[in-house]
Amino acid sequence: MKYVTLRSDFADHGEYRLLAVDPQCAQELREKVTARTLERSGESGSLRENSGDFNYPQEDDRTLLMIKGKDQLLLCNGTQTFRVRRVEYSNMLLLAEEHPMSESEAEAFAHTSRTINCTAGSSELKDKKKHVVVCAAERIFEARPARAYRDAFLLLEKDPITIEELEADVNNSIDEENFLQDTAAAAASVVASPVVRNKNSGKNHHRHYTFPELVALSRCSARELADMLSDAGAVVHCGCVRLLDPSLLREALQAVLFFFEGAECATWEAAESHLCPAVYTAVVLHAVRAVFGRRDPPAPGETAAAALLNARKVLQALAAATILTDADTTAVTTDDGGDDSAEEGEVRSFPSLEFERFYNAWVDRIPASFFACGAAPPRANPPALLALLHGAVIVSGEPRHLNSNANGSVGVSVNVGSASVVWAPHESLPAELSRRIRRLFALRSGRWEAAALRAYVEPLLDPSDTFEHVVLRYAKEYRTPQQPVTYGSLA
Known part of the structure; x- marks a missing residue:
């Protein structure tokens, strides 16, 4: 710790917490405080000029940091979330305020300094200040960047x-x-x-x-x-x-796909002009663009829908439409009540569909331009095509090695004759990692390939965490020569 910053009224508060943040966060806080102080000084001077003896308040009630959370303490500023942990120190940390010295104290200190070090004359200006200890601490709360929750x-x-x-x-x-x-x-x-x-x-x-x-x-x-x-x-x-x-959203997306695939000049503006207001209000098209539109420029050769839409998000939305159109249900019992949206013992249902019915109908919905320009893998490579559904679709079935020209699965090789797909987007699963992994193994027993499990685990990891290290706390790793790494339940 290189520095500790205290408010001028720190000693007046009975309770306090010391928080250690990274240098970038500390610099941003200093800049905000400095900017607000200068702004307030300008406002104060202007008000005094216009209002004579107007007493402008010197303290600012602006909140720079906010503590949130229940089981896990979080710290939020205006732009970022941090995870907070308490750290105990063996040495006592003394917090002091700078106070002006009295004349007698300054003279005594100057005399002592000259006696000990004859070259101390250059620091006489600093000798006019003293540091008075106002409190002490044995622990500090440290903050590290955390992933934002979607609660x-x-x-x-x-x-x-x-x-x-x-x-x-x-x-x-x-x-x-x-x-x-x-x-x-x-x-x-x-x-x-x-x-x-x-x-x-x-x-x-x-x-x-x-x-x-x-x-x-x-x-x-x-x-x-x-x-x-x-x-x-x-x-x-x-x-x-x-x-x-x-x-x-899914209905409007399919209307947009149909327009993009048939239009000579496919643009979002043209789609809005064609569909609004006769079919949808403009706000619906704006939402479709926000959710499914591409953020990066299209690659050479990408045209029509492939040039304007995020292929992975579109394929997942089409998978949802396929499953939800004619779905059965798979019930999973919540045994710990840890999910924010579930009570203890509650039964949660996830839409499911027999695999072959799903796969054929889903592939038929995919725009031809996605296959033509390579935005989606070819139909002859089902495992690669279905890998784009990681984090949204789970395949449950009996494990069996899959040939490249056979119907495949998401993340695991399965016997397609007894397989089914479950619509389970990662946003709908528990936000606590151990509960999420238990839910995943309840939805699909057996082993998971690393890529499939990673898509559900990584959205919950902080930037400093890695999937390979964290997942071992909640799942058992299996390594087979010349085979992908898989994970099984600890239970």
């Missing part, structure tokens, strides 16, 4: 917005740029208690949330939450943040 989505997914609501009030749409610009102000004025609004009189009450409320209720920073909501195509309706109904 806010559990709240929003309970009541997604439908096409009927959007069409009933076409003026309530979202401007994505304005929404992102408002995050800093929203984070500074967080409202802790949620707002309950009656969606329709005579019906059940639905709880909707403003962005500041979501910041207060979620375990992540305001900027991280805003980015996740933007990537999910969130809209602001009647002042509250809402997610579009997943079925509406």
